[in-house]
Amino acid sequence: MSEREGVAFPSDSSTSAARTVMADALRKADPVGARAVENETNWxxxxxxxxxxxxxxGVxxxxxxxxxAADGLRSAHDLMRFGDLPLDQAIDGSALxxxxxxRTVEGAGEAETELSIPYRGQRLSGRALVDQLDRWVADGVITRSASEAVQTVQDNPQWLRLDGDTVVVLGAGxxxxxxRALLRWGAQVVALDLPRDDVQERIRTLATESAGRTFVPARILTHGDDTGADLLTELPGIAHWLGGLPGRxxxxxxxxxxxxxxxxLSMAADALAQHLVDQRDDTALAFLATPxxxxxxxxxxxxxxxELYSSRSRLVRAPLRMVSGGRLLQRHYPPGADPGICDALVPQQGPNYALAKRLQRWRATxxxxxxxxxxxxxxxxxxxxSVVKNxxxxxAYAGSHRFGVEIFDPATSNTLMAALLVHDLRAGAAPQAEPxxxxxxxxxxxxxxxxxxxxxxxxxLAAVLGIGALRG
Incomplete structure (x- = not known):
């Protein structure tokens, strides 16, 4: 598929588009910052x-x-195209x-009625899960509010089915x-991913073996793989199909x-979100933010x-900072910062990844x-x-535990985050004073x-320490 098919940048340069979006986002709130973006010569x-x-x-x-958030999204929507049309006209203004x-797949399994999370070869539930949540909080791995939210779901296992909701999973694979977690819990799910045989086979297998109900898009107008949909090129058809599905x-x-x-993809999903919220005002939105x-x-x-910084040995830190010109092992936050700024952007992931995830945060706001x-x-x-291939x-992930960072296995992460999704959809939360x-x-x-x-x-340093672990 060409980079110019479907949802596309206005030119071949994603760099130019990203700079424009970020400058427009900052223009009202931070005019000096906007000019700095526009004058950046090495984006x-x-x-x-x-x-x-x-x-x-914004702090x-x-x-x-x-x-x-609003100005950044507006700029991105003004820039992006769908064929010859502005992105905002893609769904209602283009021919299908x-x-x-x-196509509905009814799972043959039995729904889990107790929250459990896989972790290091065990499946934690009940008291064992609470103890692990407490350890994560004590070790600074998750916030106290995250632990409390998971325990609230644990205390209300009837929430796991998400009765009355239809969860549309863009990127089901x-x-x-x-x-996977929602199907184990007996939820009703839309599985939307590319019309590729391997992807669709995994989706069908999970759906059949699960306890949930899965809706998949089956293609009508053209030949090719029977199920699946391409969000970039088939956005209008996807939007019209989703609009007719049952449930919130x-x-x-x-x-x-x-x-x-x-x-x-982030912009295609954003256009879809905007359309569905306009058409069905009870539509909810869900995202995962990257750490x-x-x-x-x-x-x-x-x-x-x-406190951790103060407790670490200066005998190790001082020489490393000296030989690196102060670049290594810098203090994370100034004393008393409230709030602090955790800048964990990773250069290796690149500006496109950063923009794709920031667009999602802006839409949430x-x-x-x-x-x-x-x-x-x-x-x-x-x-x-996608991470370990880099x-x-x-x-760096292999050596990160030396610096107090725990890297999770996918099964633990996706179940933990699915539990937090259930909490947000059932318990809800009043908006805070600031985004x-x-x-x-x-x-x-x-x-x-x-x-x-x-x-x-x-x-x-984490990468250097991790190389040995990977070789071992």
Whole structure:
């Protein structure tokens, strides 16, 4: 498929589009920051500082944070195209090249009626799960609110089925998505992923063996694979099909792709979200935030990080800082910061990944402000295929435990985050005073927020230490 088919950038340069979007996002809230973006001559190297600035400019100023989110999304929608049309006209203004009907798969399994989470070869439930949640909180791996949310779901196992909801899983084959967990719990799920034989076979197998009900799009107008849909090129047909499904729709974006395609997918999902919320005002939205981004962090996590920094040996830290010119093992937060800024953006993941994930956070902010039910939770760093294929990241992950960061297995992460999704859809939460506080609630950051050292200042050392572990 061509990069210009379906949802596409206005030119071949994703860099130009990203700079425009970030500058427009900052223009009202931080005009100096907007000019800095526009004058940036090496975006791929220096984008990190601008993404951080787009968080800092909204801290302490809720109006500014909302403006950054709304203006960034507006700019992205103005820029992106669907064929010859602006993206916002894609669904209602273009002819259908594909239409879909519903194929239903009824699972033959028995629904789980107790919350359990797989962890290091065991399946934790009951008291064992509570004890592990307590350990994660004590170790600074998840926030206290995340632990309390999971325990609330544990105390209300009838929530697991999500009766009355139809959860649309965009990227159903993704390792971090909730597809598997929701089906184990007997939920009603839409599995939407590419019309490829291998992808669709995995989806069907899981659906058949599960306890849930799965809706998959079956193709009508053209030849090719019978089930599946391409969000980039078949967006109008997908939107019309989803609009006719039963139950309250919960649209969850779990799509991933390399490079600029990830941004295109985020924008396709965003256009779909905007359309469904307009058509069905009870539609809820769901996202997973990556921990390798910039976040404002509450005082409790800042205090823990500073206590760890004070307890670490200067005999090791001082020589490393000296030989690196101060680049290694920098203090994570200033004393007393409230909130602190955790800047865990990873250069190896690139500016397209950062923009794709930031667009999702912006949509969560604007949707929540307009009264839409939103679930956006920070997920822990996880050994997914997309991460471990990058040798530098794989090595850093292997050595990260030396710096207080726990890397999760996919099965643990996706079940934990699915439980938090259930909590958000059933227990709900009143909006916080500022958007950064909404993002901090129920965060399962894996220890990045409470680490003693600035994440990037420890990344290289973690990678060096991790190389031996990978070889072993």
């Amino acid at each position: 791929r190297r220096n984008y990190l500082v601008h993404f951080r600035r787009a968080v800092e400019a 302490g100023e809720a109006t500014a944070a909302h403006a950054i 090249t594909q239409a879909f009907h519903t 993704a390792e971090m998505g909730p597809y 729709l919960v649209l969850g974006n779990y799509c991933y792709a390399d490079g600029g395609t990830h941004v295109r 390798t981004d910039t976040f404002a962090v509450p005082a409790e996590e800042v205090q823990r990080a500073n 604007t949707a929540r402000a307009s009264g839409t039910t939103v679930s956006l939770n920070v997920a822990p760093a996880t050994r997914t295929r 040798k530098a990241l794989a090595a 950064w506080q909404d993002e901090a609630v129920n965060a399962a950051h894996g220890g990045l927020w409470t680490a003693a050292y600035d994440p990037r200042s420890a990344l290289g």
